[in-house]
Amino acid sequence: MKKLFSICAVLFVAMYAVAQATMVHPKEDGKVHLKWATDPNPARVVQTSAFGTMFPDTAVAVDPNASGDSTKVIVQCATGTGADLMDVTADKMQSLVEAGILLDLTPYAKTLGFDPSHTYPSLQKALLVEGKQYAFPCNVAVDAIVFNKKIFDDHGVAYPKPDWTYDDFVRVSKELQDKPSKAGNKDIPFANNDGNGFVNNAIVGCGGQYFTADGLHSTLNSPEVIKAVQLYADMMYKDKVIPTPMDSANMSAQGGWGSGGLTIFSGGKAAMVETGRWYICQLPNFPEMQGHIGAVPLPRVGDRPSGGACGARGAGVNAKSLHWRESLKFLQYLASPQYSKIIVDDGDSLPPDPNLASSGKALVNDIVPDPEFHQAFVTAINNAKPIQYSPFIDAAITSRWYTEYVQKVENRILTPPQAMKMLAAQIDQQIRTNLERRPDLQKKYEQVTGKQYTPDWS
Amino acid sequence: MTNNFASRRRVSLTWRLALLSVLGLMISMPFVWMVASSFKQRAEVEQPQIVPHHATAHNYPIVLTLEKEPVQNKKLDLQFGRWYFNSVFMAFGTTLLQVLTSALAAYAFARLKWKGRDQVFMLYLATMMIPSVVLTIPNFQGMVSLHFINTYHGLIIPVAFSAFGTFLLRQFMMSVSPALDEAATIDGANHWQIFWDIVMPLARPGLIALTVMTFLGSYQSFFWPLIMLNDGQLFPMSVGMMSLDTSYGRQTELIMAATVMNIAPLIIVFSIFQKYLVSGLQLGGVKG
Numbered sequence: 001m002k003k004l005f006s007i008c009a010v011l012f013v014a015m016y017a018v019a020q021a022t023m024v025h026p027k028e029d030g031k032v033h034l035k036w037a038t039d040p041n042p043a044r045v046v047q048t049s050a051f052g053t054m055f056p057d058t059a060v061a062v063d064p065n066a067s068g069d070s071t072k073v074i075v076q077c078a079t080g081t082g083a084d085l086m087d088v089t090a091d092k093m094q095s096l097v098e099a100g101i102l103l104d105l106t107p108y109a110k111t112l113g114f115d116p117s118h119t120y121p122s123l124q125k126a127l128l129v130e131g132k133q134y135a136f137p138c139n140v141a142v143d144a145i146v147f148n149k150k151i152f153d154d155h156g157v158a159y160p161k162p163d164w165t166y167d168d169f170v171r172v173s174k175e176l177q178d179k180p181s182k183a184g185n186k187d188i189p190f191a192n193n194d195g196n197g198f199v200n201n202a203i204v205g206c207g208g209q210y211f212t213a214d215g216l217h218s219t220l221n222s223p224e225v226i227k228a229v230q231l232y233a234d235m236m237y238k239d240k241v242i243p244t245p246m247d248s249a250n251m252s253a254q255g256g257w258g259s260g261g262l263t264i265f266s267g268g269k270a271a272m273v274e275t276g277r278w279y280i281c282q283l284p285n286f287p288e289m290q291g292h293i294g295a296v297p298l299p300r301v302g303d304r305p306s307g308g309a310c311g312a313r314g315a316g317v318n319a320k321s322l323h324w325r326e327s328l329k330f331l332q333y334l335a336s337p338q339y340s341k342i343i344v345d346d347g348d349s350l351p352p353d354p355n356l357a358s359s360g361k362a363l364v365n366d367i368v369p370d371p372e373f374h375q376a377f378v379t380a381i382n383n384a385k386p387i388q389y390s391p392f393i394d395a396a397i398t399s400r401w402y403t404e405y406v407q408k409v410e411n412r413i414l415t416p417p418q419a420m421k422m423l424a425a426q427i428d429q430q431i432r433t434n435l436e437r438r439p440d441l442q443k444k445y446e447q448v449t450g451k452q453y454t455p456d457w458s
Numbered sequence: 459m460t461n462n463f464a465s466r467r468r469v470s471l472t473w474r475l476a477l478l479s480v481l482g483l484m485i486s487m488p489f490v491w492m493v494a495s496s497f498k499q500r501a502e503v504e505q506p507q508i509v510p511h512h513a514t515a516h517n518y519p520i521v522l523t524l525e526k527e528p529v530q531n532k533k534l535d536l537q538f539g540r541w542y543f544n545s546v547f548m549a550f551g552t553t554l555l556q557v558l559t560s561a562l563a564a565y566a567f568a569r570l571k572w573k574g575r576d577q578v579f580m581l582y583l584a585t586m587m588i589p590s591v592v593l594t595i596p597n598f599q600g601m602v603s604l605h606f607i608n609t610y611h612g613l614i615i616p617v618a619f620s621a622f623g624t625f626l627l628r629q630f631m632m633s634v635s636p637a638l639d640e641a642a643t644i645d646g647a648n649h650w651q652i653f654w655d656i657v658m659p660l661a662r663p664g665l666i667a668l669t670v671m672t673f674l675g676s677y678q679s680f681f682w683p684l685i686m687l688n689d690g691q692l693f694p695m696s697v698g699m700m701s702l703d704t705s706y707g708r709q710t711e712l713i714m715a716a717t718v719m720n721i722a723p724l725i726i727v728f729s730i731f732q733k734y735l736v737s738g739l740q741l742g743g744v745k746g
Contacts, residue, residue, distance in 0.1 A: 005554075012554055018543075040700075071681075079602045081602050267501065
């Protein structure tokens with residue numbers, strides 16, 4: 001037994017020596033080496049190398065952080081060891097700011113050329129928490145309706161046109177259902193890729209928001225929001241042009257269409273999907289789709305202009321980073337035309353610099369050479385608004401509850417008015433509880449309202 | 459009467475076999491799907507049919523970076539060999555140290571008499587009741603203070619001690635007759651000799667069971683390596699494979715090819731030691 005343990009111990013030491021001896025250590029090149037916590041997608045190679053060209057005394061390497069999961073970033077930054085730069089989205093920004101993880105960029109942004117005025121007006125509020133800037137966009141997400149021209153041709157249905165309404169959407173979908181496929185294919189009009197996203201877009205399209213301007217009350221029970229959720233529910237259960245969760249499950253079991261809406265669409269089994277320009281990054285995986293896709297802005301609601309929710313995957317700086325000054329250079333780089341050109345070419349959503357997304361023609365790339373396709377996203381970002389969160393309740397909690405109630409509507413457990421009224425009441429109650437418990441929020445309340453906080457404020 | 463009994467037994471056996479077959483099929487389906495998907499192309503990877511329409515073996519050389527990824531027309535930025543080695547090395551190191559420290563602790567709790575022994579043992583066991591997620595930040599802070607972030611020892615040393623392992627081996631060691639210790643002591647053996655030459659060989663089923671469980675657990679560990687490591691060279695397979703799931707889309711067929719290769723050591727270890735694993739656990743469960 002002693003011999004066995006001794007052999008294992010020797011083997012362990014030998015493996016350790018091999019592991020250490022074969023490690024490649026970065027060369028002492030006099031550069032400051034930054035770490036950027038982001039998903040390690042192939043485009044990062046080009047993006048990081050272009051940064052090195054722009055700032056030769058600084059280098060950035062990706063700290064792989066899969067699928068936007070922030071656990072690693074939070075644990076590491078909370079103990080002062082996180083990456084210098086990290087991906088930030090609007091719903092997580094407030095928590096990261098409150099935890100002291102993100103650096104306030106406001107004092108440097110204007111001088112260094114990455115203040116909010118360097119990106120789309122519709123997105124500027126999403127970079128701020130309480131008026132202070134904490135991020136700059138890496139890429140900008142806004143949805144449009146992407147459609148498969150082959151399916152429309154096969155059914156003899158005209159392609160959707162910009163400036164269409166949700167009524168047109170239902171009509172086109174029904175035409176696709178009613179007119180048989182000449183090739184005898186079984187397909188569906190619309191692949192429901194992201195119910196939450198669909199409803200968010202409809203909320204903005206209907207003129208709604210999650211919260212009042214002061215953030216003290218939820219407006220998820222407003223007529224605009226209820227109308228948006230009702231629109232979604234009606235398309236599933238009244239008009240039957242959007243697959244219900246049950247339909248989607250059946251499709252997976254029967255027809256081999258996979259589970260995700262994008263998989264269904266990419267497999268040529270759905271005529272339309274609601275998605276961002278980033279979808280075209282995946283197109284090379286589906287060669288049979290290339291040359292056959294088009295896009296139109298989201299449908300309008302009644303007489304309102306077309307509009308949806310916009311967001312961004314931004315980059316923020318770790319407030320405890322030893323290299324926070326050098327990290328600011330990376331944000332300068334993100335605001336540069338050179339970086340935006342990379343985004344235009346690889347198709348990873350819209351570039352942060354609006355000058356490079358001035359028209360569909362400006363966004364044309366090798367993957368989709370059709371300017372009309374890109375124009376849909378230009379129109380979309382010009383009409384979009386970000387979903388506004390409240391400083392009095394964690395945005396992640398709001399998002400989680402919102403998802404739960406949208407799912408209850410999708411599964412017909414609650415009607416849209418019931419669900420949204422219950423959701424708004426739950427959020428308002430949590431805001432009241434937060435205010436009772438947290439003096440910092442009470443101060444914020446006083447700043448926002450100009451009144452002294454009292455427990456019976458609401 | 460005999461015929462009737464035999465017939466009933468046959469029917470019962472048939473039912474049991476049918477039930478077990480269905481259960482076996484259900485359990486093996488994810489594995490079958492995993493292997494089948496590793497031979498599929500992207501376009502059909504999420505379709506539920508098991509047999510690929512257009513089977514391809516290219517996913518394996520692509521993951522091993524022997525071939526270019528066809529869509530990007532370049533080799534993927536993966537360090538598969540390194541990650542494989544790291545997984546095996548970390549699991550091996552963790553297992554060796556955990557079995558050793560657990561055996562030493564178990565000996566102290568099972569064979570040595572000292573004041574407060576049982577109370578200390580209870581206290582030690584009580585640590586199993588603390589959810590690991592609660593300890594994440596304090597443990598991580600400890601690693602930061604020790605400068606163990608981004609190192610192999612930061613992954614191995616914190617998991618080199620186990621209350622469960624100590625408990626399991628203590629049960630085995632308590633089943634070894636004290637008369638053997640006494641005889642050895644009379645013959646002039648000290649505790650170190652009794653531990654290595656008498657108790658450890660007799661606790662072999664428990665040691666094997668703990669070895670297998672620790673190896674399997676360490677090899678599959680994900681969260682601790684995820685938060686401890688920033689350097690891709692140190693990643694185990696579980697963390698490295700996440701590189702195939704990016705905002706450019708999930709490369710499921712490549713993930714499945716990597717997973718098939720990743721689980722090979724687990725299957726080998728489990729196949730060799732499964733007999734000891736089950737018997738070891740049963741033995742540890744009833745004696746003490």
